[in-house]
Amino acid sequence: MRENLTSVSSLNMAFTDSMKPTDLSADKKGIKRKNWRRRIGFLLKTNSSQPILRLVKNRSYRPSVDDVNQWAQSLDKLLGHKYGKAAFHIFLKSEFCEENIEFWTACEDFKKLTSRKDLVSKANSIHEEFIRSEAAKEINLDFHTKNAIVQSLHAPTPTSFLAAQKKVYSLMENNSYPRFINSDLYKELCAAAKGEGKHIKS
Structure with a gap:
């Protein structure tokens, strides 16, 4: 818009x-x-x-x-x-490049979730919005980090996006x-x- x-x-x-x-x-x-x-x-x-x-x-x-x-x-x-x-x-x-802070914020919210249902729902939402190829707000991640996230989607944990979040934080911090x-x-x-x-x- x-x-x-x-x-x-x-x-x-x-x-x-x-x-x-x-x-x-x-x-x-x-x-x-x-x-x-x-x-x-x-x-x-x-x-x-x-x-x-x-x-x-x-x-x-x-x-x-x-x-x-x-x-x-x-x-x-x-x-x-x-x-x-x-x-x-x-x-x-x-x-x-607001997708970086929006992804970082989404990860902060994700880490606070406790129920498996909420984790699965939020993990898939984050993947759809920020991780998948050609996502609306796709962030810049290497293949290994993206693949690890995809592999965790069936049973996500509060740390599923930690590596990606650290990379995005470092990108914002240095640039x-x-x-x-x-x-x-x-x-x-x-x-x-x-x-x-x-x-x-x-």
Whole structure:
């Protein structure tokens, strides 16, 4: 679905829609920055009755300077903070590789399951969405890792996707994460946390 860059009618749309490559003109950086600013507006919205990703119910939320500074310490700290994870998701969408964080998140949820029925259902869902060839959100994995997952689908365990999850984490840590920390998006989030981002509008 093509994201409407001039008006986003719901918080859900802010995270489920993404720009297609065809939406990017020669001024790609300018469009990306505009996209980031609109999404930041949703993240920082102070009068929302439905805070982004339901971080805090029925009250506004703004990251502190300490929060934002911690995100630059490690990918683990970034992903461990709901707001930071949401911001990183936005950044990955701008780079058209959000499948990595979505797969990582799905694996985190998968590891918490206890019943065999739930494990089987979720394992097949993850395989269908991220692992199989030409999947809608296929992640970049080697044949050996993919094959091991396929072999485990009939009797999955909480660790069935662990190897794949580690590979995707390493990919984000070594590639996307450094770019995020050096991006205009992160700089604007830092400014907003310091109270310097009042010019950012939703």
